[in-house]
Amino acid sequence: MLDRIQQLRNIGISAHIDSGKTTLTERILYYTKRIFAVHEVKGKDGVGAKMDSMELEKERGITISSAATFCQWNGHTINIIDTPGHVDFTIEVERALRVLDGSILVLCAVGGVQSQSITVDRQMNRYKVPRVAFINKCDRAGANPYRVVEQLRHRLNHNAVLMQIPIGLEAHFSGVVDLISMKAVYFGGPYGEEVVAEDIPAHLVDEANARREELLDAASMFSDELMEAIFEDTVTEELIHEAVRRGSLRRALTPVFMGSAYKNIGVQPLLDGVTHYLPSPKDVENTALDLDHDGKGVLLTSDSDAPLVALAFKLEVTPYGQLTYLRIYQGSMHKGGELTNTRTRKKLKVGRLVRMHADEMEEISEAGAGDIVALFGVDCFSGDTFTDNRLNVAMTSIFVPEPVISLSVTPKDNPSTTKLSKALNRFVREDPTFRSHVDQESGETIISGMGELHLEIYVERMKREFGADVETGMPQVAYREAISQKVAFDYTHKKQTGGAGQYGRVSGFMEPSEEGVFEFLNQVKGGVIPTEFIPAVEKGFQSCLEKGLLLGFPVLGMRVVVNDGQFHAVDSSELAFRQAAVGAFRQAYPSARPIILEPIMKVSVECPSEFQGNVLTSINQRRGLIMSASEDGVFTTIEAEVPLGEMFGYATTVRSLTQGKAEFTMEFSRYSKVPDHIAEKVKAEFAAQKKGGKK
C-alpha cells in the first residue's frame, strides 16, 4: 500500500506559447472531475479556460500568472501549476520549477521543439525536474509526432522514448496505440471521457511492434529484471512501468505521449503517465540552508511529523485578500498553528488554509509534507521560508535575474497616484524581477523588468486591476559602468570645524575584477588603519558603486585593494574612514578610464529557412553577433547576441521580414562594453535628459 506522499505528484505544465497547454490543463481538470464543462482558451462562450484566472490572460489568450490547482487521478493527488509560455515571464516558470517535482513538457506536433521549448527545457534542467513529454495537436495539418521525437533527441538531448504511436494523423487522428498494453485506445463520448481499448488496427501492428522493441530496449537499460524478462519472454506491464519510472526519475529517459487536447484525445493516458513516471515528493532530494550554521545545507525529509519547512513561491491578490502559495517540504501545518517567517523572524498564525483550484478555493484544516497550499493574510515576499520555529532555515533562493529594461510611469491624475502606488507595492511583492523606484533627479516613478512585454503587461494591470491611469515613457536600457584600468589612490579625509575632528587616510589601488562583482582586499600592514575601521572603508567604497561618476549608473566589477593609510588617535572614526574611502573613489575613478556597459541579450529567432538571409540582415543591423544557424527540416534557428538597446520593436520587424512566420525569444546574457561611438550618443542623451529634468 502506497502512503499519501508516494501518491502525490506536484507537477508543472511547461511549454512553448500556443502549444495548447491551457487547453490541456482544462481537459485534465475535466477528466479528474474538478470542472464539469470544458471551455476554450479564447472563450467563445465568454467563460474562458479555468487556469487563465487573470482578466488580461483571458483577453490575450495567453497564461501570464501561474495558478495552482489540485486534482485526483487513480488514487493519486496531482497539484498542477500552469506556467506562462512567454519568455518574458520566465521568473514564473523558474518559481514553478523550484517547487515542483516533475513536469509535463508540452510540444506542438506541427511546430515541434521551438526556440522557447529550448529555453523552458534548459530551465527544467537547472532545477533537475524529470519530465514526460506530450506531443499535442496531432490533429492539425502538418502534424508529425515522429519528427518531434527526433527533435527531442537532437535539439534537447533527451533520451526520448515513444510510449504510444498515433492512429491516423492530422484530420484522421483518432486515437493512440499504447505500446505497453499493445492496445489501440480510443476516446468516446462528447468530450472523450469514455476510454475504449481495442485491438491494434492491422496496418499499425508492425509499426507498433517495432516501436515497442525500441521502448523495451531503452527501458531495459534501467532494470535488470526487465532485461531478463525480455530474454525469457516474460515481460509484464508492471516491469516496463517500473523500468521507465527509474529512467525517468534519473532524467535519463523521457517518456513521450501524444494526443490532441482540443479533440479530447490522449489526455487520460498522459495522466496515467504522470502517476507512473513522475516523482513523488519522496523521490526528490531537497535541501535548505541552515541559518544558524553559515547556510550549511540541511537535507529535508518529506515527513509530515518532522519540523515544518515551507516556501512561499507565489503571491496573488484575490477579491478575498492577499493569497500566499506555499510548498510544504517537510512537516505539516494546520489551521490555528503558528509559523515563523525566517527572513523577518516574525511569527504569525495560520488563519485560512486553502487548497487552490485556479481562482476557486477549498478550505482545509491541515496539510502535510509535499502539499501545495495557500494562506490568506500573510505578510511576506515571494521566496520567504516559513517554519514552525523548530528550525531556522531558508530554502535556497530562487535564481532571480536582474532587470534589464526600465520605463517611467506617470499618473495622469491625483486618484491614479494612490492607485499606482498600491499597484506597484503589490507587483514588487509578487514578482522579484519587477522593480520600482523614484528617480531622485527627475522625480519620476521608474519600473524595471525583464523585457518590453513584461513591463507592458504590468502597465495594463495597473489600469485594469487597480484603475490607475498612467502614461509611460520610452523604454530605457539598464546601463552599467565599469573601470577599465588599474589606478592608485591616496586620499586623506581631514575636517576640523570645532568639536571632534575627522581624520582618515586610505591608500591603495582599484582595478577591474574578472567576475563582475565588487571585491575588497585588505592588505594593510602594521595597523596603520586599525582593524575596526576596515569595514567602514569597505562600506565607503561599496556605497559609491550604486552611482558611478561617469553617467550615474551602478558600477560593476571592481576590485579595491587598500594597502596603506593613517589614523589619528582622537579624530579617526568609522565615519571619517568611510568618508576617506568615498573621497578616494572620487579621486581615482575618473582616471580609471570608466566605460559604459550595456545588457547583451541572447536572442534566438526561428523562421522558415527561406527567410534566413532576412533574419541575418536584421540582426546584423542591430549590432548583433550571429553565433550559429541550425537547420531542422524546413526551419532554421538563428542564435545571436544583440544589445538590448537595439531590440526595441524587433518583434514587429522580424514579423514583417518573414511574412509573420518567424518568432523570437531573448534572455539576458551578460553586460558588455558599449562601443565608443554609441557611448558618446548615450552620454549626449543623458546630458540632454538631465538638462530637461532640471528645467
Place this chain on the structure above:
Amino acid sequence: MIQDLAEVGPLGVLERSSHQGLGKGHLGVLIARAGVGKTACLIHIALSKLFRNEKLVHISLENAPEKVNFYYNVISSDLTKYLDMAQVANIKALIPRNRMILSFLNQSFQIRRLRENLANLAERIEFVPDTLIVDGLDFSNVSEDILKEFQEIARTSQVEIWFSALSHKHIADMNERGIPYPCNHVDHLFSIILQLEPSQSGIFLKLLKDHGNLIPPEAHVQLDPKTFIVTA
C-alpha cells in the same frame, strides 16, 4: 602567446611537416573510430585557425550548436588555463567573432542549403570563412558527387575544408596507397588524410597523405589523450 597556442595543437605540427598545410581550395579528412576524439581533434584544428585570426565555419551534421559551442569552450579552456586573465578574455572574444556554427539536424543536410547558408553569411553579414570544418558526414554512405561538390565549394570560395570520417574496428579494408575505410575509395579527392589511432601510451596522429609529398617520419605525432596537445 596566442600564436603559440596555435602551434601546440595537432595542426601546427602538420603544417610544419608538410610545408604548406592543407591550403585553400583543398579537402582534408581525419579518420578515426568512434570515441577516439574526431570532434575534439577537428576543434583543435579549428582553434589553431581561430587563434590566427582566421574566419571559420563549423558545420555539424550531428550536434546542435549549443553542444558544439560547449566542446569549443572545454577545449579552449584547457589550452588557455595557464594564460593570464586578459589573454583569456582576448581569446574568448576571438572565438565567437571569427567562428560560425551551422548545424544540420535530423538528416536535413543538403549541399544546396550549405551553399545558400555560405552565400547568406557572405552577403548579409560579410562573414567570409577561410576554413570549413565538416563534422558528422556519413562517409560510409556519402557519394563521390557530394564530395566533388565540396571540392567545388573549396575552389570557388577559396576555403580549405576539413572533414571527420568514422572508421570501424571490424572493417579493415585498405587501398593500395594505405588509405583505410571509409576513405579508401575517395582518397583522390583529399589533399591531406590524417588518422587518429589510440594506443596504450596515448593517441597517435598519423599523416597518411600529404599533397602527394613523401611523408616524413616526424609527421606522425603523439597526442595527449586528454588535451590533444602534441607530446612527442
